[in-house]
Amino acid sequence: MTTTPVLRARGLVKRYGHVTALDGADFDLMPGEVLAVIGDNGAGKTSLIKALTGAVQPDEGEILLDGRPVRFRNPLDARKHGIETVYQDLAVAASLDIATNMFLGRELRKPGPLGTIFRLLDKKRMREESARHMADLKIGLRSLTQAVETLSGGQRQGVAVARAVAFASHVIVMDEPTAALGVKESGQVLDMIKRVRDRGLPVVLISHNMPHVFELADRIHVQRLGRRVAQLNPADHDMAEVVAIMTGALQVKQDESVPAAKDAGLS
């Protein structure tokens, strides 16, 4: 055991009524790596990361952060540990403007007694910082005081991604962050993920886009029927093979105790 996984889970189970979304899933995220999570629709990818980030409570199983058992009762718990998540479909509050969404749940207050006593928001600074973060991602927006509901699907996703990138200090989790994005914007998100990785922050990336996965991932977690069926090093496999494993056409012997390519992530 040379490296402790940043985030580790064993035997996660999550049932929705008579549907078992997670059926004893394991998970390992190593320091500094980009881990792609792939799998068919309904394989339990979203359920897995929701369980890992406090958005749902697993029925069974344990989660370890830096080797210590943790229990996130809500997404805020996870956020306090520096875990930022871009959730599929549920990223932004429609009637609020972009800057407000960026800082939702961690608003900046004015310095001095105006902020501490009168709890006055520092709207100007939040707008400026939002503008900076959005500019980093090069997402073109007409106005930061525009309500998010007036944005196109892709622009909204851009806001959510920019927010996660801006605030993560420990782990970033992204559930299909580029699904709605255009080519240019996707490219920018991918660049952003690379930059985050270069800062040493590990990233969990759920994606159905194999070219993206192969471009970015240090390791690939393959989810199937509610559990992890393989951990692959993209260098060892080609796209067709990975897809075959994912769809169950090909079986791999799973090396359980040690992540298959635990040192591949250090760029």
Add this chain to the structure above:
Amino acid sequence: MTTTPVLRARGLVKRYGHVTALDGADFDLMPGEVLAVIGDNGAGKTSLIKALTGAVQPDEGEILLDGRPVRFRNPLDARKHGIETVYQDLAVAASLDIATNMFLGRELRKPGPLGTIFRLLDKKRMREESARHMADLKIGLRSLTQAVETLSGGQRQGVAVARAVAFASHVIVMDEPTAALGVKESGQVLDMIKRVRDRGLPVVLISHNMPHVFELADRIHVQRLGRRVAQLNPADHDMAEVVAIMTGALQVKQDESVPAAKDAGLS
């Protein structure tokens, strides 16, 4: 003028308050072709196809179906002309089951007086036919009487695509149909689109996924800042070029009157 476009639009304008989503957009869909519509986020792709399918009313401009001017006051008007659309984000009714969603707005009634007088639904037949359509797309579902809200994002999209494919008789329009789909399911949707095209039905496909676009499209409509800036033949350009045109890095001379590759679509 050898071929009349199936669907044609000239000078479409659509404003939302002070945002101009469509700024004099043109559109041409030739018989039997797969036309990819690409463009950055916010370029007005969704607005364009909403205007073409009656989901929104354009402020200016005209639409011609088989050369005849038409005005769709609502999506039903378009559907009556055999135009089926899979809308981005707004595909299915969450609390209803899969079979009901498949047949929403065109329910089957029992034969005989039970149907004509008592308006009794033929639930069994709708379930069976839905099962058949879903099977065609090979979308794995536990139960057809399951509410759509219990499905994963991808499964939902699958239901919407299967519905459009099942009922279209004139044109199919799909706004990012594979955005939420897994590799396998995406492949199935692409196969389905090919089969539809082979039936001679033209398909409009909005997608950010360039490999998919190049795999399928007979022609590419490039949307930028609310208007069509180019019509390309994928055989004449490589992916990098197309992306450059899309993002405005490269300019093309637009051949307005005749679609650039009007005979490329006949397979």
Add this chain to the structure above:
Amino acid sequence: MPVIEATLPRRLLSTPIVGPLAALLAACVFFSLNTEQFLSGGNFSLIIQQVMVVGTLAIGQTLIILTAGIDLSNGAIMAFGGIVMTKLAVDGVLPPLLAIAAGLAACAVFGLANGLLVTRISLPPFIVTLGMLNVVFALTHIYSQDQTVTELPAALTYLGETFRLGGTNVTYGSLVAILLFLLFAYLLGQTAWGRHVYALGNSPDVARLSGIRTQRLTISVYTIAGLVYGIAALLLVSRTGVGDPQAGQTDNLDSITAVVLGGTSLFGGRGLVIGTLVGALIVGVFRNGLQLMGVPSIYQTLITGILVILAVTVDQLSRRRTR
């Protein structure tokens, strides 16, 4: 993956009507044990008579709530319909049957007006029907000159007559109300119109993009609801034997209570009209049972309040378990 139908017991458990039914049964058992007079055919017939007016109003309310709307004007519309049919008949303006038809039509027209305001100007149903409540209330009092209409021709009170069913007297009105529930259970569950109502309540955008004429559908729902309020007016007239301008003033909230106790979601798109019948019966059973137990009326109010909360709580918790 194979397509498997959900097994029956599970489906039954997840049906939204189980909770309300259990609450109703529990209440019946409780009152049977605690009063001598509760458990009798005559008393049940009485309860049904007592809830049939609010129950019928609640049918219309269910339709509207299923579309994610709400109707605060239903009691007022019923009162107006009752005055129209009795006054036209008693004043001899129209023969009784035509007077009834005129009352039904008046109610349908107010429903239509609600529907038009909700769709054509996209106003929130709450505020439309709140305004309509005031308008119709005022019209009722102006038209009736605040006079109760009495000495009704037989046709107007016919539904208040009873027939014997297994040793118990049942009014024709009760039968009409039950049949109406069955009719709407059929319309909502077995016809395309019903499907569209659910879809509309789920998401108007999705419904519209699915080719449903949502405006026309919404208008049809409000108009049909209005017509149902007209039937409630006839049931009320036949039950009380008079046309009463003061009728129905708290029936808007009472009918909503019945709908919600019956397990229908106020957010639209989920619920069953048969649940509404159960919900109306729960209220009726409690009022009747508490009265039989001799509980003073202010405590009845207290207990009803607690029970409304308790019933939905039990319902909610039982659903959570089956999730």
Add this chain to the structure above:
Amino acid sequence: MPVIEATLPRRLLSTPIVGPLAALLAACVFFSLNTEQFLSGGNFSLIIQQVMVVGTLAIGQTLIILTAGIDLSNGAIMAFGGIVMTKLAVDGVLPPLLAIAAGLAACAVFGLANGLLVTRISLPPFIVTLGMLNVVFALTHIYSQDQTVTELPAALTYLGETFRLGGTNVTYGSLVAILLFLLFAYLLGQTAWGRHVYALGNSPDVARLSGIRTQRLTISVYTIAGLVYGIAALLLVSRTGVGDPQAGQTDNLDSITAVVLGGTSLFGGRGLVIGTLVGALIVGVFRNGLQLMGVPSIYQTLITGILVILAVTVDQLSRRRTR
């Protein structure tokens, strides 16, 4: 693409308060032209006194509606609070100021109870507060034994006293109500708590996943609303000089009317508390103006109904234009 701020006039036009303000102004102009007595400082002071109780209730209602909830129990809670503070003071159980505090606390506790039921058991606010309405109503009558509490110590009626402002007598109570509106405009618009309330009303899921403790926030909203109802109780007591168990019975719908006329969406997440002030004033101006014109009560009801619908219609149409 550069980040451009929307130009000012456009922003102004799209602000939801413009419609209600225009309606208010139009009403004022109309009544000024049609009655001699309307346009005077004294009359405006009177209107503010008349709407301040419902207006204050409507502040709490606004908070709750912004979270996509609704409160039918606010008038009942206010009546209870009024009885608690007057009875404790008059019976000599507590000194007047502590009695007031006890009344405020009682109201906050009922608000808390609403909040707990809405969050912990995830019941719909409509049904929770409908049940609570019955419970609190009954408790008020049981506790007061239906007796109006009179001969109040001065502390309880202090806010009913007036001071002169530019030649017009203004009550301290009016001032308190206006200050409350400003306070909540500040809290909603300028603090994180306010942002979270809007986010919650937009989508509870998004708010929760954004790290907002939605349950705690919801409970805080209902509790604060309860406290505000307590202040409304004090305003009512100081205005009428008695503790009245019959108070507030129609104030739930009246306060909702004010909120909606003020441009706040019943679906949550959109609206301004200052709009609610305008909405309350619209109702007050109409009641006052119609009465000055000598319109009979029943026609006032009719006209109020029509105007509620008309005002939201105008508001809706003006918004549609700026879209």
Add this chain to the structure above:
Amino acid sequence: GGNGQDTSTETAAAKVGLITKTETNPFFVKMKEGAQKAAQAEGMELMSAAGKFDGDNASQITAIENMVAAGVKGILITPSDTKAIVPAIKKARDAGVLVIALDTPTDPQDATDALFATDNLKAGELIGQYAKAAMAGKPAKIATLDLAPGVTVGQLRHDGFLKGFGISEGDPSIVCSQDTQGDQSKGQTAMENCLQKAPDINVVYTINEPAALGAHTALKAKGREKDVLVVSVDGGCTGVKAVQSGQIAATSQQYPLKMAESGVKAVSAFAKGGTKSSGYTDTGVTLITDKDATGVEAEDTAFGLANCWG
């Protein structure tokens, strides 16, 4: 209805039902207290019910049915709607139940076996006569603070006041009429607006004493409480005290306790011996004032306080 046959055993106490217009008006609360006491004295069990608002006929019908089903011997009712309740009362009487109207007669009056009541028209008339006399020929500007559209009591008292004052509906001296639901704060608002409209109002008729007190508060704010004559109906203790302190000039006192007691006794008699009481028993109405107006028979507040309810 009327199917709930008498199943009570001989050992159980006979039941008597009381149905009031609302459950919260102090007048009816007092009535219930009186009935409770009398029932205890007679060894009977009292069941009570009420409408949800003044004018709620449907709830009263339901209450009658449930009481008949519970096997009551007799029902005492203050009908919310004097005509609309008649068919339901008939069914109860057909089922062998003695029905007595309290406070308000049914229409027709013989729809019930008996009536123990105050004459509301007369109550209004008394204060009308009093106001006329007190004005002593001065030109009157009258505000009427009424109950609610279409409620019989309100109409009777209003009509009685006008009759006593010697004017008819639409008389130019009536400068302001407003509904108050008998509610204090609504009474206050109505009075404020009336004063705004016609600042020279000098006579105020109110439906009940809460409305009168609301009117007084509004008058006081304008400094008019001394020179405006406020008259009312009810005679509750709060109201009589207000007469004593001069906030109200005069009120017509009614006797709900007496109505209830007599009613329960009548039912008890019927339960024991089968004698049905019948006809109209006037439980009386007395004008209470400390400022005697010549020619109008009145008692002072000492008498009023000794006999007041609530």
